[in-house]
Amino acid sequence: MANPNFIDYVKLCSRSGRGGAGSIHMRREKHVPKGGPDGGNGGRGGHVILRGNSQLWTLLHLKYKKHVLAEDGSNGEGGNRSGAEGEDVYLEVPLGTTAKDAETGEIRFEITEDGEEKILTKGGRGGLGNANFKTPTNQTPRYAQPGEEGGEEWIILELKLLADVGLVGFPNAGKSTLLSVLSAAKPEIADYAFTTLTPNLGVIPYRDHRSFVMADIPGIIEGAAEGKGLGTRFLRHIERNSILLFMIPADSKDIQEEYNILRNELKKYNPELLDKNRILAITKSDLLDDELMAEMKKEIPQELPSLFISSMTNYQLEELKDLIWKTLQD
Template sequence: MTEGNFVDYVKMFVSSGNGGKGSSHLHREKFITKGGPDGGDGGRGGHVILRGNSNLWTLLHLKFKKHIRAGHGGHGAKSRSFGSDGTDEYVDVPLGTVVRDSETNDIIFEITEEGEEKVIAQGGKGGLGNWHFRSSTNQTPRYAQPGMPLEEKHITLELKILADVGLVGFPNAGKSTLLSVMTSAKPKIADYEFTTLKPNLGIVEYRDFQTFVMADIPGIIEGAAEGKGLGHYFLRHIERNSILLFLIPADAEDIRKQYDILLDELRRYNPEMLDKDRIVAISKSDMLDDELKAELKEELDNELPVPYLFISSIAQQGIMELKDTLWKMLNN
């Protein structure tokens, strides 16, 4: 999936259908000039329904579909004929989609399961025909109910990626390169910060045709939790990952300090992120000789509170070991 095709934020207008009005018809036929009421009910207005679809990974299909309108209910007719229900409009969204009210920014609901359906705009109820209002004292009611009006909303759809492993690191730490090596994804790779502006997803192929999903999240900077840099735009994507893979380059001045800064940004954004499984990968380790690696290992054994391993995406070092470790963590 190319970066331009990854759409994770869409605003749209949804409108349900009006309910049909009930009929106030009085029965008439040959030799019956003054029959009783026989007006039918109006049909229900169509709903706008959001539906979870596990085959979708992005909101791209909704990027240019800004208005969704359901059908209106049909009006009641004579002989107690009911009006037809309005056509429901189904909007398929990827799993992990958060639906917000655009005006208040409040979360309305989330779609997290395949086939899950939630009504975002309720169709108007159809009006009752005059058949319902007959009585011993009012045998020919000449009135019926109008249909209930439609419901309109401005909503915002936000996608939080549902991935097994999320890559966390500072800009230019080598996250996109690692994703391109471990999966068939083709993220943009360059030697400058913020090459990745939108998350990239890739399927990691493991032994015996087993797979898991890895997400490359745009680089975190200090202050991201307060919205600095790309801020909340990408931090929300880390919320749904099962495992956080911290990627820190071997040439970093202080590996423990970088890890603490990254962890603190996640904590300030959402403290629940600290409950996730974490592992550190020391990238670009092909720059280290055996002596330097031994020194660094001794230092990290005393400082890092989580498991770590040395990898090099370019030299293909430690990649299979990383896959094995991640697979064990996912299945434990």
């Protein structure tokens, strides 16, 4: 069953506040019957702002928040008193969140750092009061600016997981099992395709109290870049990974062919993914003896580092972590 708490796509209507109107006011005090204009400026309307939060890993808290409304600015007042600014609305989002225009698909920006703040929808400017329009030839202007309208737009927020290592492979290649053995993560594991329906993150401890983050991405199938299987729904999570760990089971009919299909799907989705460092792990190697393993090495693609591993027996898992760490440092 899919994890209902993992939400990586949200569409919402973002409306910023309207700016307050400038004031039309003349100074009138005892002994100052004609004090001139003293209308203050209107306050700015509230912004809608995204703020990065490293403690979040999903957009679940925004799933049912379809409309985000910021406060309007207050009108200016006499005595050159400016109106109060409308209160800004802050939306906390996990790192790796991208904001896109829902109509055009244009990417506005991406939040990648904890505490990073970026304005999603700008509040309207406050209008100038009549005190700003006084001139030598017009001593008593009786007009002021109205406040500027706030913005209203439909926005898509998409999450791309930030991880050091992304696991790439066909369904049932052993990705979830590896993550469960190396980390404290507990992804669903079963002997059928598409057990994993949402990405899982795990922190992998390494020597001298160091660690790295691994992401288990739901299985890719041939045609995924065109939407088959789980399609492009999760391919975007691979974009944020530093290393791609290709996983192909030892009982695969053709290791080279399976690797080529996986590589081709990534290339069709985004050619830049092939610029990332890649490692190949032949999983379920506890099924092999030394002679068969030596024979299979001839079928393995020679252009990338590779290892035979077994999550069931822990065979060469420490060597795999060493290779990953070395590649990350390089």
